[in-house]
Amino acid sequence: MIEDDAAVRRGVVDALEYAGYRTLEAGDGDEGLRMALGASYRLLLLDLVMPGRDGFSILAELKKKRAGQPVIILSARGEEHDRVRGLELGADDYVMKPFSVRELLARVEAVLRRTCERAAPEDKRMIPGGEVDFSEGRIAFEDGVEEALSEREGELLRYLLEAKGRVVSRDEILRHVWGLDPAKTETRTLDMHIMHLRSKLRDKAQDFLVTVRGKGWRVVS
Incomplete structure:
Protein backbone atom coordinates (compact mmCIF):
# COMPACT_ATOMS: atom_id res chain seq x y z
CA MET A 1 0.00 0.00 0.00
CA ILE A 2 1.26 3.48 -0.94
CA GLU A 3 -0.57 6.15 1.11
CA ASP A 4 0.76 9.28 2.82
CA ASP A 5 -2.03 9.59 5.40
CA ALA A 6 -0.65 7.53 8.28
CA ALA A 7 -4.05 6.94 9.89
CA VAL A 8 -5.63 5.70 6.66
CA ARG A 9 -2.60 3.57 5.86
CA ARG A 10 -2.56 2.01 9.33
CA GLY A 11 -6.27 1.27 9.24
CA VAL A 12 -6.13 -0.41 5.83
CA VAL A 13 -2.98 -2.39 6.60
CA ASP A 14 -4.45 -3.61 9.90
CA ALA A 15 -7.67 -4.66 8.15
CA LEU A 16 -5.78 -6.50 5.42
CA GLU A 17 -3.54 -8.32 7.87
CA TYR A 18 -6.52 -9.24 10.06
CA ALA A 19 -8.09 -10.73 6.89
CA GLY A 20 -4.98 -12.87 6.37
CA TYR A 21 -2.98 -10.84 3.85
CA ARG A 22 0.72 -10.00 4.22
CA THR A 23 1.42 -6.35 3.50
CA LEU A 24 4.12 -3.88 2.51
CA GLU A 25 3.61 -0.13 2.99
CA ALA A 26 5.12 3.18 1.94
CA GLY A 27 4.25 6.71 3.06
CA ASP A 28 5.29 8.77 0.04
CA GLY A 29 5.49 8.46 -3.72
CA ASP A 30 9.25 8.14 -4.06
CA GLU A 31 9.57 5.32 -1.52
CA GLY A 32 6.40 3.80 -2.95
CA LEU A 33 7.74 3.73 -6.50
CA ARG A 34 10.91 1.93 -5.39
CA MET A 35 8.80 -0.62 -3.54
CA ALA A 36 6.29 -1.00 -6.39
CA LEU A 37 9.00 -1.74 -8.94
CA GLY A 38 11.23 -3.92 -6.78
CA ALA A 39 9.08 -5.91 -4.36
CA SER A 40 7.21 -9.17 -4.93
CA TYR A 41 3.47 -8.73 -4.35
CA ARG A 42 0.09 -9.62 -5.88
CA LEU A 43 -1.82 -6.33 -5.61
CA LEU A 44 -0.97 -2.63 -5.15
CA LEU A 45 -3.28 -0.21 -3.31
CA LEU A 46 -2.34 3.27 -4.49
CA ASP A 47 -3.20 6.79 -3.34
CA LEU A 48 -3.03 9.56 -5.96
CA VAL A 49 -1.98 12.71 -4.08
CA MET A 50 1.08 12.44 -1.84
CA PRO A 51 4.61 13.81 -1.38
CA GLY A 52 7.12 12.89 -4.08
CA ARG A 53 5.82 10.96 -7.08
CA ASP A 54 2.05 11.06 -7.43
CA GLY A 55 -0.09 8.00 -8.06
CA PHE A 56 -0.53 8.65 -11.77
CA SER A 57 3.22 8.75 -12.40
CA ILE A 58 3.68 5.53 -10.39
CA LEU A 59 1.00 3.87 -12.52
CA ALA A 60 2.73 5.03 -15.69
CA GLU A 61 6.06 3.54 -14.53
CA LEU A 62 4.37 0.26 -13.64
CA LYS A 63 2.76 0.09 -17.07
CA LYS A 64 6.19 0.42 -18.70
CA LYS A 65 8.24 -1.78 -16.39
CA ARG A 66 5.84 -4.20 -14.71
CA ALA A 67 3.09 -4.85 -17.22
CA GLY A 68 0.03 -6.64 -15.89
CA GLN A 69 0.55 -5.65 -12.25
CA PRO A 70 -2.91 -5.44 -10.54
CA VAL A 71 -3.61 -2.01 -8.97
CA ILE A 72 -6.51 -0.49 -7.04
CA ILE A 73 -6.54 3.29 -6.71
CA LEU A 74 -7.76 4.64 -3.34
CA SER A 75 -8.50 8.35 -3.68
CA ALA A 76 -10.63 11.24 -2.47
CA ARG A 77 -10.48 12.59 -6.02
CA GLY A 78 -13.70 11.38 -7.59
CA GLU A 79 -13.90 13.50 -10.73
CA GLU A 80 -14.68 11.50 -13.85
CA HIS A 81 -11.47 12.53 -15.63
CA ASP A 82 -9.38 11.27 -12.69
CA ARG A 83 -11.19 7.91 -12.69
CA VAL A 84 -10.89 7.58 -16.45
CA ARG A 85 -7.20 8.52 -16.41
CA GLY A 86 -6.46 5.97 -13.69
CA LEU A 87 -8.22 3.18 -15.56
CA GLU A 88 -6.56 4.15 -18.85
CA LEU A 89 -3.16 3.96 -17.14
CA GLY A 90 -3.87 0.38 -16.12
CA ALA A 91 -5.65 0.45 -12.74
CA ASP A 92 -8.04 -2.46 -12.18
CA ASP A 93 -10.40 -0.58 -9.86
CA TYR A 94 -10.95 2.89 -8.36
CA VAL A 95 -12.25 3.16 -4.79
CA MET A 96 -13.45 6.52 -3.46
CA LYS A 97 -12.51 7.72 0.03
CA PRO A 98 -14.06 7.41 2.52
CA PHE A 99 -14.73 3.70 2.13
CA SER A 100 -15.67 0.92 4.51
CA VAL A 101 -13.29 -1.90 5.36
CA ARG A 102 -15.91 -4.38 4.16
CA GLU A 103 -16.14 -2.69 0.74
CA LEU A 104 -12.37 -2.49 0.36
CA LEU A 105 -11.85 -6.16 1.19
CA ALA A 106 -14.57 -7.11 -1.32
CA ARG A 107 -12.82 -5.03 -4.01
CA VAL A 108 -9.44 -6.58 -3.16
CA GLU A 109 -10.85 -10.11 -3.40
CA ALA A 110 -12.61 -9.32 -6.69
CA VAL A 111 -9.46 -7.94 -8.34
CA LEU A 112 -7.37 -10.86 -7.14
CA ARG A 113 -9.93 -13.30 -8.55
CA ARG A 114 -9.95 -11.54 -11.92
CA THR A 115 -6.17 -11.32 -12.21
CA CYS A 116 -5.11 -14.61 -10.63
CA GLU A 117 -7.84 -17.13 -11.57
CA ARG A 118 -7.28 -17.19 -15.32
CA ALA A 119 -8.49 -19.91 -17.65
CA ALA A 120 -6.27 -22.96 -17.81
CA PRO A 121 -3.56 -22.45 -20.45
CA GLU A 122 -3.71 -24.45 -23.66
CA ASP A 123 -1.58 -27.59 -23.73
Whole structure:
Protein backbone atom coordinates (compact mmCIF):
# COMPACT_ATOMS: atom_id res chain seq x y z
CA MET A 1 0.00 0.00 0.00
CA ILE A 2 1.26 3.48 -0.94
CA GLU A 3 -0.57 6.15 1.11
CA ASP A 4 0.76 9.28 2.82
CA ASP A 5 -2.03 9.59 5.40
CA ALA A 6 -0.65 7.53 8.28
CA ALA A 7 -4.05 6.94 9.89
CA VAL A 8 -5.63 5.70 6.66
CA ARG A 9 -2.60 3.57 5.86
CA ARG A 10 -2.56 2.01 9.33
CA GLY A 11 -6.27 1.27 9.24
CA VAL A 12 -6.13 -0.41 5.83
CA VAL A 13 -2.98 -2.39 6.60
CA ASP A 14 -4.45 -3.61 9.90
CA ALA A 15 -7.67 -4.66 8.15
CA LEU A 16 -5.78 -6.50 5.42
CA GLU A 17 -3.54 -8.32 7.87
CA TYR A 18 -6.52 -9.24 10.06
CA ALA A 19 -8.09 -10.73 6.89
CA GLY A 20 -4.98 -12.87 6.37
CA TYR A 21 -2.98 -10.84 3.85
CA ARG A 22 0.72 -10.00 4.22
CA THR A 23 1.42 -6.35 3.50
CA LEU A 24 4.12 -3.88 2.51
CA GLU A 25 3.61 -0.13 2.99
CA ALA A 26 5.12 3.18 1.94
CA GLY A 27 4.25 6.71 3.06
CA ASP A 28 5.29 8.77 0.04
CA GLY A 29 5.49 8.46 -3.72
CA ASP A 30 9.25 8.14 -4.06
CA GLU A 31 9.57 5.32 -1.52
CA GLY A 32 6.40 3.80 -2.95
CA LEU A 33 7.74 3.73 -6.50
CA ARG A 34 10.91 1.93 -5.39
CA MET A 35 8.80 -0.62 -3.54
CA ALA A 36 6.29 -1.00 -6.39
CA LEU A 37 9.00 -1.74 -8.94
CA GLY A 38 11.23 -3.92 -6.78
CA ALA A 39 9.08 -5.91 -4.36
CA SER A 40 7.21 -9.17 -4.93
CA TYR A 41 3.47 -8.73 -4.35
CA ARG A 42 0.09 -9.62 -5.88
CA LEU A 43 -1.82 -6.33 -5.61
CA LEU A 44 -0.97 -2.63 -5.15
CA LEU A 45 -3.28 -0.21 -3.31
CA LEU A 46 -2.34 3.27 -4.49
CA ASP A 47 -3.20 6.79 -3.34
CA LEU A 48 -3.03 9.56 -5.96
CA VAL A 49 -1.98 12.71 -4.08
CA MET A 50 1.08 12.44 -1.84
CA PRO A 51 4.61 13.81 -1.38
CA GLY A 52 7.12 12.89 -4.08
CA ARG A 53 5.82 10.96 -7.08
CA ASP A 54 2.05 11.06 -7.43
CA GLY A 55 -0.09 8.00 -8.06
CA PHE A 56 -0.53 8.65 -11.77
CA SER A 57 3.22 8.75 -12.40
CA ILE A 58 3.68 5.53 -10.39
CA LEU A 59 1.00 3.87 -12.52
CA ALA A 60 2.73 5.03 -15.69
CA GLU A 61 6.06 3.54 -14.53
CA LEU A 62 4.37 0.26 -13.64
CA LYS A 63 2.76 0.09 -17.07
CA LYS A 64 6.19 0.42 -18.70
CA LYS A 65 8.24 -1.78 -16.39
CA ARG A 66 5.84 -4.20 -14.71
CA ALA A 67 3.09 -4.85 -17.22
CA GLY A 68 0.03 -6.64 -15.89
CA GLN A 69 0.55 -5.65 -12.25
CA PRO A 70 -2.91 -5.44 -10.54
CA VAL A 71 -3.61 -2.01 -8.97
CA ILE A 72 -6.51 -0.49 -7.04
CA ILE A 73 -6.54 3.29 -6.71
CA LEU A 74 -7.76 4.64 -3.34
CA SER A 75 -8.50 8.35 -3.68
CA ALA A 76 -10.63 11.24 -2.47
CA ARG A 77 -10.48 12.59 -6.02
CA GLY A 78 -13.70 11.38 -7.59
CA GLU A 79 -13.90 13.50 -10.73
CA GLU A 80 -14.68 11.50 -13.85
CA HIS A 81 -11.47 12.53 -15.63
CA ASP A 82 -9.38 11.27 -12.69
CA ARG A 83 -11.19 7.91 -12.69
CA VAL A 84 -10.89 7.58 -16.45
CA ARG A 85 -7.20 8.52 -16.41
CA GLY A 86 -6.46 5.97 -13.69
CA LEU A 87 -8.22 3.18 -15.56
CA GLU A 88 -6.56 4.15 -18.85
CA LEU A 89 -3.16 3.96 -17.14
CA GLY A 90 -3.87 0.38 -16.12
CA ALA A 91 -5.65 0.45 -12.74
CA ASP A 92 -8.04 -2.46 -12.18
CA ASP A 93 -10.40 -0.58 -9.86
CA TYR A 94 -10.95 2.89 -8.36
CA VAL A 95 -12.25 3.16 -4.79
CA MET A 96 -13.45 6.52 -3.46
CA LYS A 97 -12.51 7.72 0.03
CA PRO A 98 -14.06 7.41 2.52
CA PHE A 99 -14.73 3.70 2.13
CA SER A 100 -15.67 0.92 4.51
CA VAL A 101 -13.29 -1.90 5.36
CA ARG A 102 -15.91 -4.38 4.16
CA GLU A 103 -16.14 -2.69 0.74
CA LEU A 104 -12.37 -2.49 0.36
CA LEU A 105 -11.85 -6.16 1.19
CA ALA A 106 -14.57 -7.11 -1.32
CA ARG A 107 -12.82 -5.03 -4.01
CA VAL A 108 -9.44 -6.58 -3.16
CA GLU A 109 -10.85 -10.11 -3.40
CA ALA A 110 -12.61 -9.32 -6.69
CA VAL A 111 -9.46 -7.94 -8.34
CA LEU A 112 -7.37 -10.86 -7.14
CA ARG A 113 -9.93 -13.30 -8.55
CA ARG A 114 -9.95 -11.54 -11.92
CA THR A 115 -6.17 -11.32 -12.21
CA CYS A 116 -5.11 -14.61 -10.63
CA GLU A 117 -7.84 -17.13 -11.57
CA ARG A 118 -7.28 -17.19 -15.32
CA ALA A 119 -8.49 -19.91 -17.65
CA ALA A 120 -6.27 -22.96 -17.81
CA PRO A 121 -3.56 -22.45 -20.45
CA GLU A 122 -3.71 -24.45 -23.66
CA ASP A 123 -1.58 -27.59 -23.73
CA LYS A 124 -0.95 -27.33 -27.47
CA ARG A 125 -0.03 -24.30 -29.55
CA MET A 126 0.76 -23.92 -33.23
CA ILE A 127 4.11 -22.40 -34.24
CA PRO A 128 5.67 -21.87 -37.67
CA GLY A 129 6.20 -25.32 -39.18
CA GLY A 130 4.85 -27.34 -36.28
CA GLU A 131 3.14 -27.61 -32.91
CA VAL A 132 4.23 -27.29 -29.29
CA ASP A 133 2.80 -29.81 -26.83
CA PHE A 134 3.43 -28.38 -23.38
CA SER A 135 2.00 -31.39 -21.55
CA GLU A 136 4.51 -33.64 -23.35
CA GLY A 137 7.33 -31.07 -23.29
CA ARG A 138 8.10 -31.29 -26.98
CA ILE A 139 7.89 -29.56 -30.35
CA ALA A 140 6.63 -31.68 -33.25
CA PHE A 141 7.47 -30.37 -36.73
CA GLU A 142 5.54 -31.12 -39.90
CA ASP A 143 8.49 -33.08 -41.33
CA GLY A 144 8.26 -35.59 -38.45
CA VAL A 145 11.22 -34.29 -36.43
CA GLU A 146 10.67 -33.64 -32.71
CA GLU A 147 12.55 -31.48 -30.22
CA ALA A 148 12.35 -32.00 -26.46
CA LEU A 149 11.80 -28.97 -24.23
CA SER A 150 13.10 -28.69 -20.69
CA GLU A 151 10.54 -27.65 -18.08
CA ARG A 152 11.98 -24.11 -17.94
CA GLU A 153 12.12 -23.81 -21.73
CA GLY A 154 8.46 -24.81 -21.87
CA GLU A 155 7.50 -22.29 -19.18
CA LEU A 156 9.40 -19.54 -20.99
CA LEU A 157 7.91 -20.33 -24.38
CA ARG A 158 4.39 -20.56 -22.95
CA TYR A 159 4.80 -17.18 -21.21
CA LEU A 160 6.02 -15.51 -24.40
CA LEU A 161 3.20 -17.04 -26.46
CA GLU A 162 0.56 -15.96 -23.95
CA ALA A 163 1.83 -12.37 -24.15
CA LYS A 164 0.21 -12.36 -27.64
CA GLY A 165 2.84 -10.23 -29.36
CA ARG A 166 3.50 -7.89 -26.44
CA VAL A 167 7.15 -7.10 -25.73
CA VAL A 168 8.15 -8.94 -22.54
CA SER A 169 11.06 -7.50 -20.59
CA ARG A 170 13.92 -9.39 -18.97
CA ASP A 171 12.73 -8.25 -15.53
CA GLU A 172 9.18 -9.51 -16.17
CA ILE A 173 10.44 -12.94 -17.23
CA LEU A 174 12.80 -13.26 -14.28
CA ARG A 175 10.00 -12.26 -11.91
CA HIS A 176 7.17 -14.38 -13.33
CA VAL A 177 8.94 -17.39 -14.91
CA TRP A 178 12.03 -17.77 -12.72
CA GLY A 179 10.49 -16.30 -9.55
CA LEU A 180 13.53 -14.08 -8.98
CA ASP A 181 13.89 -10.45 -7.93
CA PRO A 182 15.50 -8.77 -10.99
CA ALA A 183 17.11 -6.06 -8.84
CA LYS A 184 19.06 -8.72 -6.94
CA THR A 185 19.80 -11.01 -9.86
CA GLU A 186 22.69 -10.98 -12.30
CA THR A 187 22.36 -13.93 -14.60
CA ARG A 188 22.84 -14.79 -18.27
CA THR A 189 20.77 -17.94 -17.98
CA LEU A 190 17.79 -16.21 -19.59
CA ASP A 191 19.85 -15.34 -22.67
CA MET A 192 21.00 -18.97 -22.89
CA HIS A 193 17.40 -20.20 -22.69
CA ILE A 194 16.35 -17.79 -25.44
CA MET A 195 19.22 -19.05 -27.61
CA HIS A 196 18.30 -22.71 -26.99
CA LEU A 197 14.63 -22.01 -27.69
CA ARG A 198 15.45 -20.37 -31.01
CA SER A 199 17.54 -23.37 -32.00
CA LYS A 200 14.75 -25.81 -31.11
CA LEU A 201 12.15 -23.62 -32.85
CA ARG A 202 14.29 -23.52 -36.02
CA ASP A 203 14.25 -19.76 -35.70
CA LYS A 204 17.80 -18.99 -36.80
CA ALA A 205 16.68 -15.78 -38.53
CA GLN A 206 14.81 -14.67 -35.38
CA ASP A 207 11.62 -14.08 -37.33
CA PHE A 208 9.41 -15.75 -34.69
CA LEU A 209 11.11 -15.04 -31.35
CA VAL A 210 12.21 -11.45 -31.90
CA THR A 211 14.63 -9.41 -29.80
CA VAL A 212 13.45 -5.83 -29.25
CA ARG A 213 16.67 -4.03 -28.45
CA GLY A 214 16.74 -2.49 -25.00
CA LYS A 215 13.22 -3.73 -24.17
CA GLY A 216 13.00 -7.53 -24.28
CA TRP A 217 11.48 -10.17 -26.54
CA ARG A 218 8.21 -10.82 -28.34
CA VAL A 219 6.69 -13.62 -30.36
CA VAL A 220 5.47 -12.77 -33.86
CA SER A 221 2.37 -14.79 -34.71
